[in-house]
Amino acid sequence: MKFIKKSLKVILVLIVLIVVGGWLYSRTYQPDYSGELELNNLSDEVTVYFDEVGVPHIEAQNQQDAYTALGYVHAQDRLWQMELIRRIASGRLSEIFGKDLLQTDVFFSGLGIEEAAEKTMATLDKNSQPYLLTEAYLNGINQYINEGKTPIEFSLVGVEKENYTIKDVYNVFGYMAFSFAVAHKTDPLLTEIKEKLGEAYLNEIMTTDVSDLTINKYETKEIKGELSAAVSKLMDKLPVSTFIGSNSWVIAPEKTKNGKVLFANDPHIGFSQPSVWYENHIKTPDFEIYGFNIALMPFPLLGHNREYAYGLTMLANDDLNFYVEENNGDNENQYKTSEGYKDYELLSKTIKIKDEADTTFTVKVSKHGPIMNGLISHMNDDRPIAMHWLYTQLNNEQLHVSYEMSHAKSLMKFRDAVAKIHAPGLNVMYGDAKGNIAWFASAKLYQLRDSLSSKLYLDGSSGNDEITEFLPFNENPQAVNPSWNYVYSANNQPDSVRGKLYPGYYQPQDRAKRISTLLNKKNDFTKEDVQNMIYDVQSATVSDIANDLLHYVDQQNLTASQKKAISILENWNGDYQKTAIAPTIYNRFLYEVLAATYKDELGGSFELFVNSQLQDQALPIQINRENSIWWDNVKTASKKESRAEIITSSFLDTFAFLENQLGENVDNWLWKRVISLEHEHAIGKAGGVLRSIFNVGPFETIGGNEVINNQIFKLDSTGVYKITAGPSTRRVIDFSDIENSSAILPTGQSGNVFSEHYKDQAQKFVDGEFVKMSLNETEIKKSANVLVLQPKD
Structure with a gap:
């Protein structure tokens, strides 16, 4: 004993x-949220006030000091995130995660992002303010690396810290630009449909009903006051967020209760831990900005101050094309052009792999771009396919653009800045204290010869499929102080360019239609109205789609429970609440219909198609197409299926699946039982104890695909909807009460697992709550956590 x-x-x-x-x-x-520290390269004392959610309010005597301080505090909260994102474009993830990410590294290192960065850096004006402030920001990061605490993740994976350079900043720009692009997933798929199935199948997929589009309208007035699934799988392996969509709207004074502009923005990005944006506030005697920064980007892509606010959504224009090259039969290192054969540029690349020998490979580059066959090991095409991407082909001014957006003194100066954006294409939103509102489709738009589709592979050898012209920015779709008194974007189709709708990979009209419907209802909007609107979960289209589907279900022999399920769908208003039953039935029904319609022809490409904007746009037309080549199941050679047969059998399969998954009582088929949100950390993905330590969640939530509170998930055979992306922040800026504007992050301000701000906003985010973005100096200086940065002797 x-x-x-x-x-x-x-x-x-x-x-x-x-x-x-x-x-x-x-x-x-x-992280050090209080006390005193000494830093090099400061000319004067800098005071950092950390508010109740860990946002640093940086007060400095000059911008050089302010950006040095920003780099330091950004690094102490997000160094691990910086490390991951800087490694993507240069192909260095295998170095810390091992051979599982080798193909991802090979792919990204071959895209030309690093080469484009080096080309840009060679022409940078090293006396310009954007360059000098970027160097100050990097200096602050590097001082933390050399003198601060090492994040635990570095120890767990066994990676040494390295100082950062401006090349890392440009590599992040390149990664962001590529993750915004959509063509790398859809163009190979559409070409595959055309070449393997034929024109008839392709034409039905590509048909668009223009009358069923909510279009961003073009109007400017006076200014007031002055490769398909392979690529998709590689992207899915990335340990950081990918950029997807977004909402934004700006309401003119004529439609607000207090007679001042109201601004809203919630960019949709892949959920992860930490979340993508680092919130911060800089104030000097000659400058102030409250910004949201991506790791390693010194200047915010979202921001506001007392004078103006700006934000963005994805334009989804087509800035990436694939060209089929023709090799010289006598020399595989040459390709055919209209001017004769030319040599491929050959780039040697080496990838370091954790616990493995290095691997070296060669990238072939034609005048159109890198040959993708060598970058994707399981690409089933014998033809050399080159990727022509405007981001690497044209002059890159992104650093100056982001600087000028955050330092603009007028709407015209702001417009001049965003006119320099070449790729990725962005809808840039603007509102100011003088009452101006604006939307700019910012990208280098171009023309091909008539009748040529940029969504299919182009001929690289003839010279006939080249870009014929880049459009001047004043021809881009845009709206400045329009007569309808609001501007908005939900990644939907922008207005016509030169008499035609400009091609792209736009999202269906669901969110755009809901936003415009709500904005048209009132002329006395308040900040609270906009906060409620940004959390709205009622779809503008799904109830119509559900009823169109149900119209073709043969109901003669249905059971009482089956008829109840149909009744629930028939009476659904499109709302995605936790206790709603209709979303559970609808999303399974939708999957079954899509599988029965397309899977027999598409095979392994079906999962990519079913979760693409191609499917979203094709669905409403397909349902109402009585005679379609897609209805017939090609695997039943002796029978030709009809629309009614496909949709009826899909409903019966839906009901049987949900009975097995959720029980016989339809009343228990609640949406919250099949949908969940978990913010995954790169290390937490390993599961077990690490998951419980590093991941945040899971949470029950409201919302679903293509509602304003966009909770993005993949449709698949499981019937379980794990949310992968959504609002990366929600911001509402009220120029009638600028000091009480509000925002929220999905998890928290810090990426340091030991910080109290690692996940202190997570439940508030799920519940639709907001936190103040304080600009009031008196309030800020009452902070309990003050860090004083002194110049080092």
């Missing part, structure tokens, strides 16, 4: 020591 008691005491002591040791370790590795 004494032995047992002694053993228990020893165990208890060990437990206490482990708990205390863990607590001391966590306290040691927390």
Whole structure:
């Protein structure tokens, strides 16, 4: 008995020591939110006030000092995130995660992002403010790397810290630009449909009903006051967020209760931990901005101050094309052009792999871009396919653009800045204290010869499929102070260019239609109205789609429970609440219909198609197309299926699946039982204890695909909807009460797992709550956490 008691005491002591040791370790590795530190390259003292959610309010005597401080505090909260994102474009993820990410590294390192960065850096004006402030920002990061605490992730994966350079900044620009692009997923798929199935199948997929589009209208007035699934799989492996969509709207004074502009923006990005944006506030005697920065980007892509606000959504124009090259039969290192054969540029690349030998490969580059066959090991095409991407083909001014957006002194100066954007294409939104509102489709739009589709592979050898002209920015779709008194974007089709709708990969009209419907209803909007609107989960289209589907269900032999399920769908208003039943039925029904219609022809490409904007746009037309080549199941050679047969059997399969998954009682088929949100950390993906430590969630939530509170998930055979993306922040800026404007992040401000701000906004985000974005100096200086940065002697 004494032995047992002694053993228990020893165990208890060990437990206490482990708990205390863990607590001391966590306290040691927390970010410094208060106290004094000395930094190099400061000309004067900088004070950083951390508010209740960990946002740094940086007060400095000059911008050089302010950006040095920003780099330091950004690094202490997000260094691990910086490390991951800087490694993507250069193909260095395998170095820390091993051979599972080798193909991802090969792909990204071959895209030409690094080469484009080097070309841009060679022409940079090193005396310009954007360059000098970027160097100050990087200097702050590097001082933290060299003198600050090492994040635990570095120790867990065994990676050494390295200083950052401006090339890393441009690599992040390149990664962001590529993740915005859509053509790399859809063009190979459409070409595959055309070449393997034929023109008839392609034409039905590509048909668009223009009358069923909500279009961003073009109007300018006076200014007031002055490769398909392979690529998709590689992208899915990335340990950081990908950029997807977004909502934004700006309401003119004529439609607001207080007679001032109201601004809203919620960019849709892949959920991860930490979340993508780092919130910060800089104030100097000659400058102020409250911004949201991506890791390693010194200047915010979203921001506001007392004078103006700006934000963005994805334009989804086509800035990436694929060209089929023709090799010289006598020399595989040459390709055919209209001017004769030319040599491929050959680039040697080496990838370091954790616990493995390095691998070296060669990238072939034609005048159109890198040959993709060598970058994707499982690409089933013998023809050399070159990727022509405007981001790497044209002059890159992104650093100056982001600087000028955050330093603009007028709407005209702001417009001049966004006119320099070449890729990725962005809808840039603007509102100001003088009452101006604006939307700019910012991208280098171009023309091909008539009748040529940029959504299919182009001929690289003839010279006939080249870009014929880049459009001047004043021809881009845009709206400045329009007569309808609001501007908005939900990644939907922009207005005509030169008499035709400009081609792209636009999202269906669901969110755009809902936003415009709500904006047209009132002329006395308040900040609270906009906050409610940005959290809205009623779809503008799904109830119509559901009823169109149900019209073709043969109901003669249905059971009472089956008829109840149909009644629930028939009476659905499109709302995605936690306790709603209709979304559960609808999303399974939708999957079954799509599988029965397309899977027999598309095979392995079906999962990509079913979760693409191609499917979203084709669906409403397909349902109402009585005679379609897609209805017939090609695997039943002796029978030709009809629309009614496909939709009826899909409903019966839906009901049987949900009975098995959720039970026989239809009343228990609640939406919250099949949908969930978890913010995954790169290390938390390993599962087990690491998941519980690093991941945030899971949470029950409201919302679904293509509602304003866009909770994006993939349709698949499982019937379980794991949300992968959504609002990366929600911002509402009220120029009648600018000091009480509000925002929210999906998890928290810090990426340091030991910080109290690692996940302190997560439940508020799910519940639709907001946190103040304070500009009030008196309030800010009442902060309990103050960090003073002194110049080092």
